[in-house]
Amino acid sequence: MSSASSQFDTIIIGAGLSGLAAGIRLAHYGQKVCICERHSRIGGLNSWYSRKGMLLETGLHAMTNLARRDDPKSLPLLKMLRQLRIPLDALQIREQNYSLIRFPEKTLKFDNHFQNFEASLADTFPHEIDNFQRLDRFIAEFNEVNLNHRFISARRQIGRFITDPLLTEMLLCPLFYYGSAVEDDMDFAQFAIMYKSIFRQGFFRPGGGIKALLDLMEKRFIESGGELKLNCKVDEILVFNGVASGVRCANGDELHSHQILSSAGLPETQRLSRQKTIAAPGNLAFFETLAVFDKLDGHDETIIFFCNDEKLAYRRPETPVSLNSGVICLPHNFQFKSGDFVPAPMLRTTVLSDYRTWHDVDYAATKSRALHDVLKMTGGMTGVDMNNAVFTDAFTPKTIERYTGRLNGAIYGSAEKQRNGLTEIEGLYICGTDQGFLGITGAALSGISIANLHLLLT
Numbered sequence: 001m002s003s004a005s006s007q008f009d010t011i012i013i014g015a016g017l018s019g020l021a022a023g024i025r026l027a028h029y030g031q032k033v034c035i036c037e038r039h040s041r042i043g044g045l046n047s048w049y050s051r052k053g054m055l056l057e058t059g060l061h062a063m064t065n066l067a068r069r070d071d072p073k074s075l076p077l078l079k080m081l082r083q084l085r086i087p088l089d090a091l092q093i094r095e096q097n098y099s100l101i102r103f104p105e106k107t108l109k110f111d112n113h114f115q116n117f118e119a120s121l122a123d124t125f126p127h128e129i130d131n132f133q134r135l136d137r138f139i140a141e142f143n144e145v146n147l148n149h150r151f152i153s154a155r156r157q158i159g160r161f162i163t164d165p166l167l168t169e170m171l172l173c174p175l176f177y178y179g180s181a182v183e184d185d186m187d188f189a190q191f192a193i194m195y196k197s198i199f200r201q202g203f204f205r206p207g208g209g210i211k212a213l214l215d216l217m218e219k220r221f222i223e224s225g226g227e228l229k230l231n232c233k234v235d236e237i238l239v240f241n242g243v244a245s246g247v248r249c250a251n252g253d254e255l256h257s258h259q260i261l262s263s264a265g266l267p268e269t270q271r272l273s274r275q276k277t278i279a280a281p282g283n284l285a286f287f288e289t290l291a292v293f294d295k296l297d298g299h300d301e302t303i304i305f306f307c308n309d310e311k312l313a314y315r316r317p318e319t320p321v322s323l324n325s326g327v328i329c330l331p332h333n334f335q336f337k338s339g340d341f342v343p344a345p346m347l348r349t350t351v352l353s354d355y356r357t358w359h360d361v362d363y364a365a366t367k368s369r370a371l372h373d374v375l376k377m378t379g380g381m382t383g384v385d386m387n388n389a390v391f392t393d394a395f396t397p398k399t400i401e402r403y404t405g406r407l408n409g410a411i412y413g414s415a416e417k418q419r420n421g422l423t424e425i426e427g428l429y430i431c432g433t434d435q436g437f438l439g440i441t442g443a444a445l446s447g448i449s450i451a452n453l454h455l456l457l458t
C-alpha cells in the first residue's frame with residue numbers, strides 16, 4: 001500500500017524540455033504530477049553552467065521555429081506557447097542576424113526572411129531555382145506530423161526535384177546537424193519539420209537565454225501544482241502484469257502511478273522497465289567546443305553550417321572528432337535589446353565524434369587533442385586568432401552520457417523513433433527525442449502532444 005504522498009496521476013522521467021512541457025500540460029488539467037530528474041538542475045541536454053563568473057549554456061545555439069505576433073496560430077512555436085499558457089512576449093524573441101551554409105565551392109546565406117534564402121539560392125544555383133521552388137511547394141503540402149507514417153528517405157525525395165548533388169548536400173547539412181539521428185540520411189517527415197523550422201520560420205534566442213526559459217517553465221509547473229524531484233534518478237520502472245505501476249529511485253524510494261511518461265530515451269526506458277526488446281542506441285555523437293573572447297570583431301554571422309570536404313559525411317567517424325563538417329555558432333550575434341542576457345563573444349563548434357574512442361583511453365589527453373584540433377579548424381575557417389580565447393571548454397559524448405544518461409552520448413537518440421509514444425507496457429509512454437521531435441521547440445511539442453494524446457484521457 002503506498003502513501004498518498006508517493007501516489008501520482010502521472011510520473012515523468014526527466015526534466016528536459018519534453019518532460020517539463022508535458023508536466024505543465026498535465027498539471028494545468030489538475031493531475032497530480034511528479035517529475036523525477038537525475039541531475040541537480042533542470043534542462044537536460046539544454047541546460048547551463050557557470051565558469052569563471054560566466055553563465056554558459058550547454059546546448060543553446062538557437063531556437064528554431066521563429067514566430068511573430070501576427071503569424072498563423074498553427075505555427076509550432078505559437079502552438080507550444082499556447083499549450084503551456086506562456087505569452088509570446090514572455091519569451092522575448094531575439095532574431096538571428098543571418099546564417100551561412102559553407103561548402104568548399106559554394107556558400108548559401110539565409111536569415112528569417114525566406115525570400116532572402118531563395119535569392120541566395122538563385123544566385124548560387126541559377127539552374128536549380130525552379131526545382132527548388134517545386135521542392136518547397138511539395139514540402140509545404142506534406143503532412144509531416146502524421147504519427148503513423150513509415151520512414152521515407154529524404155535524399156530520395158529531394159532527388160525527385162533537385163538535380164545538382166552539391167545543392168542536395170547543402171540543404172541536408174543544417175537539417176542533419178540540427179535534427180537527424182540517422183546516418184547520411186533522414187526521414188523525409190523529419191526533413192520537412194526541420195526545413196520549415198529552420199528555413200521557412202527561422203532562428204531566434206529567448207532574450208534571457210535558456211535559463212530564463214527553463215525558469216519560466218519550472219515556475220509554471222510548480223505554480224500549477226506539479227512536484228519536481230531533483231537528484232532523483234529512476235533506477236527501475238515498476239511493472240505489474242504488463243502494466244506500469246511506478247518507479248524505484250536510486251535512493252530506494254518508490255513512487256506509484258499507472259501513467260509513466262519517460263523522456264530518458266527509447267532504449268534507456270526499455271532497459272529501466274526490463275523489456276525484452278531493446279532498441280539500438282543512437283550512433284551519432286558530437287564533440288562541442290566553446291571558445292570565449294573579450295571581443296570578436298568583424299563577425300556578425302549567427303551560425304555557419306560547414307563542410308570542409310568534397311562530400312558531406314554525416315556518420316559516425318572512427319576518430320574522437322571528425323573535421324569533415326559541423327556547425328559554428330556565434331550566440332552573441334542575435335538582435336539583442338538592452339537588459340537581455342547577451343552571451344560573451346564566443347565561437348561554439350560542433351563536430352561529429354565516435355563515442356567508442358572515448359573509452360579505454362587517456363580521456364584528458366584525448367579531449368585536449370580533440371579540443372586543439374577543433375579550435376585550430378575553427379580559427380582557420382573564421383580567420384579568428386584562437387590564441388586570444390580567454391576561456392575554452394569542450395563536451396564529449398561521455399559528458400553527455402554522464403549528465404543526461406543518453407546511451408553513447410547520442411544527442412538525437414536512437415535512429416528508431418516511437419512516433420505514437422507507445423511502448424509494449426501499458427501505461428508507459430515515450431516523449432521527447434525518441435518520440436521523434438528534436439530540438440528545443442520539437443522536444444517541448446513532443447511532451448505536449450504525448451500528454452494530450454495518451455495521458456489526459458484519465
Ligand SMILES: Cc1cc2nc3c(=O)[nH]c(=O)nc-3n(C[C@H](O)[C@H](O)[C@H](O)COP(=O)(O)OP(=O)(O)OC[C@H]3O[C@@H](n4cnc5c(N)ncnc54)[C@H](O)[C@@H]3O)c2cc1C
Nearest residue numbers: 014016017018038044045059061062234432433439440443
Ligand atoms: C550541445 C548541444 C547543442 C544543442 N543545440 C541546440 C540548439 O541550438 N537548438 C535546439 O533547438 N536544440 C539544440 N540541442 C538539442 C536539444 O537540446 C534537445 O533536442 C532537447 O533538449 C531534447 O529534450 P528532451 O526532453 O527530449 O531530452 P533531454 O534534454 O535529454 O531530457 C531528458 C532528461 O531526462 C533525465 N533522465 C534521463 N534518465 C533519467 C533517469 N533514469 N532518471 C531521472 N532522470 C533521467 C536527463 O537527465 C534529462 O534531464 C542541442 C543539444 C546539445 C547537447
